Amino acid sequence: MSKYLDVLLKNLLQTAFDPKSYDPDANVTLSCFFAICTLLENSANDTRVIVSDFFSSLYEALQSTTLTGNFKSSDVQYNYQSYIASAIESAIVSNKFQMNKEQTKAIIDLLIKTFQIRGSVYEEGLLAISSIALCKLL
Amino acid sequence: MLNDPEKQVRITSSWCLERVAEMFPEVLANEKNTATLIECILSHLKSTNKLVTHLCNALHHYANYIKPHQEQVSSNYI
Secondary structure (H helix, E strand, C coil): CHHHHHHHHHHHHHHHCCCCCCCCCCCHHHHHHHHHHHHHHCCCHHHHHHHHHHHHHHHHHHHHCCCHHHCCCHHHHHHHHHHHHHHHHHHHHCCCCCCCHHHHHHHHHHHHHHHHHHCCCCHHHHHHHHHHHHHHHC | CCCCCCHHHHHHHHHHHHHHHHHCHHHCCCHHHHHHHHHHHHHCCCCCHHHHHHHHHHHHHHHHHHHHHHHHHHHHHC
8 A cells, every 4th residue: 555655645635625525415525534544544664754745735734724715614614624633643643753843843833823713622633732742752 | 337427326336335445345455456446546536525435435444454454464473
């Protein structure tokens, strides 16, 4: 599977952000992130570079969700943030790469920004932050 | 069948593929079938939402199968 991981992750993320993908009847966005999380968690050791590169894409994706104009409603925006936070957690739990101090600060600041946008915390965001903390402690 | 002109046939085929990946992932776990599954998923990502949902779920089930399977194989060596 390793040789397909890069193209799969990129295409799944692209499909997840397709405007027609977020459909309450058949939520392609949710299925795409579901697959992304599983692929990241079960990725082999020879995919470190791919997972590390994809983490940057996830960061950019989460950053794009901080702009309200990109989404139909705040519910859709918040769901995207939850999905991406889950994928970030999966990437970190996979233990395929090490973040430096600046990267760690940047991702935590961005997750905190998503809390501030909502005016509350959300489970997936908290889990992502806790996985970063665990990864730094171990 | 995923390229059938009838939409319902395409959707039902993707549902079947999802069920196979969930219930019998071992039949997909070889080089040829993995390549076919991945190509099939990548070429249909722009298709209708229901079809794409089933294919993504199939990928999820298959990816979930691979890791425990690999661990089992390595533990057998031990």
